[in-house]
Amino acid sequence: MFDAILSSIPEPDARTAARCQELLDAKTKPRGSLGRLEELACRFAALTGKPVPPLPAKAVVVMAADHGVVEEGVSAYPAEVTGQMVANFARGGAAINVLARQVGARVEVVDVGVRYPVEGLEGVKVRRVGPGTANFTRGPAMTREQAEAALAVGVEVAQRLADEGVGLVGLGEMGIGNTTASSALTCVFTGLPPEVVVGRGTGVDDAGLARKVEAVRRGLEVNRPEAARPLEALAKVGGFELAGLAGVALGAASRRVPVMMDGFIASVAGLVAARLCPRVTPYLLASHLSVEVGHARVLEQLGQRPLLDLGLRLGEGSGAALAFGLVDAALRVLHEMATFTGAGVTDIPPPVR
Template sequence: MNIVEATLERIKPVSPQLLEQAQGRLDIKTKPLGSLGRLEEFGRRFAAISGTLNPDTAKKVIFTFAGDHGVTDEGVSAFPKEVTPQMAFNILAGGAGVNVLARHAGAEVRLVDVGVDYDFNGVEGLIDRKVARGTRNFAKGPAMTRDEVLAALKVGIDQADQCKAEGVAMAGTGELGIGNTTPSSAIIAAISGIPVRELTHRGTGINDAGLENKIRAIEQGLAVNRPDPKDPLDVLTKVGGLEIAAIAGLVLGCAANGIPVVVDGFISTAGALIASEMHPHVRDYIFAAHASVEIGHRFMLERIGATPILNLDLRLGEGTGAALAMGLIEAGVKVLKEMATFEQAGVTEQL
């Protein structure tokens, strides 16, 4: 049994009893029933996932997985792949969007190199788990081998296991990789059967001609590789990405360890979708951070069964949306833990 199979065996349903008990506590707080809306949902679910009605939220970590993509050879991005390592150094220096928003949320950012086509030479702060120097061009053949996919999944699972060992209360997903909206659109197209044109958007800002070319490359990749929609690992192997695989591994690992996982935008949700297709209970551990501008994101969220927390027209990635959503999830937990009951406050309950 490999680590992926072992992790899948560890995933259990979230306790319906704890969900009910948490809601019971929320219902006796000094407020009309349900009046704090989705904050109550966040608190209830966080408690049930964590296995306690008094969950800790102190330690929060966002994992930004980085990888390059061979399909950029098809001209699908407005930026060259050299930007991937350049942005990695920006994150390590604390200057990227995810760094700013994570600091605001009180979260740590950990950058994991799972597939950047660059030698970082052991730079301080980088978690070096490189599986390969990018994927292959999936418009011409499979993006990865099965062994590469399993190795990248293990990278994410290992981070989740480390979170459990460290007492991390909440994990967030993020990504970095020029061209990675292309495999993300390919993944949801392969799994859903929805036409590529209805799932593909402008990524980093390509023009109309660039968008047509991106659609062509994805359609060509699906035709060449014929991924099996019933086999999420086959889809991931043929048209996915190393960082997407690592995100899938992190989500699986968080579910196995009872850690709430906040999934960022379009690319992160591609990884979460793969994880959800691999095990039916994974979706219960996921908080969807936001609704991305990328048009394929809605279909991913619908398939997972997740309702996004925010809708701010975000499309940066990195884990930026996850950082923002963490604050609202934590607010919901604090309502559960800190808000007075009618009895404690001496307030008459509603009739």
């Protein structure tokens, strides 16, 4: 299954991007004066294969799962909060619900491994691979088969959304303890030590931060994950929701759907997807820079520059939803802004080089 998906991800179309830039250059403005908005429009053109892409229907996929490493005291919140927050998402009361409504995006909530779920919630897709991962300080977080199953859940969700007309997918997550798993994977893929990439997550104090650093260090020592084996690394120190989001990225890219990553955790999932299949990398967009210390390191690995820097550290897909508005702005310029010819405005040709 995965070989077929990985081989089906198309390369960006550079000629379509160039045509998009020509159209932008004809608008009533100095060439390039809209900066990164123009870059964003051209990137969308390259990924979708359309020089004037339509404003996309948007969805944020929130993958939820628990982590056995919480037993090590790495979070300020107990594991029960994961299921409680999933219920909050289902009822429309979380930050991601508010921000998604602001930009007209749907929120797709997937329980891929919540330990204490609130059963019977309308709108939550239950695709539970297990009741949370195992404590990776004592052995692998999951089996290879479980990692593959969670990846498959994400692929299925993304491809279904694409078939339903969604043209832009955001990556969101919920899982108490998932900054610890994300930090461990960051160490694997960057080669950096835990004390450089482990942050405070939900707001742990100094003692909690020390426990997180030690938990990541022990997890790496016990499991010995290797960057050259990304699927095994994911299974050894990752999480079900991280695997699910990596699958979303792969499935979306296979249908030419751009993927807006949220902060640290979602970007780690994007990095896992990129290590599994480098061809997915151009489809990954960085919405914002999280205050989590490891996030900048992950974006460096992906060659990404974030669109926003608002001091966010919430997760849920909140930054992705905010960045959706920039995508709409970039594409509306293509659709709605007058040209020099149409508006009767004198154009100044570019200098001869």
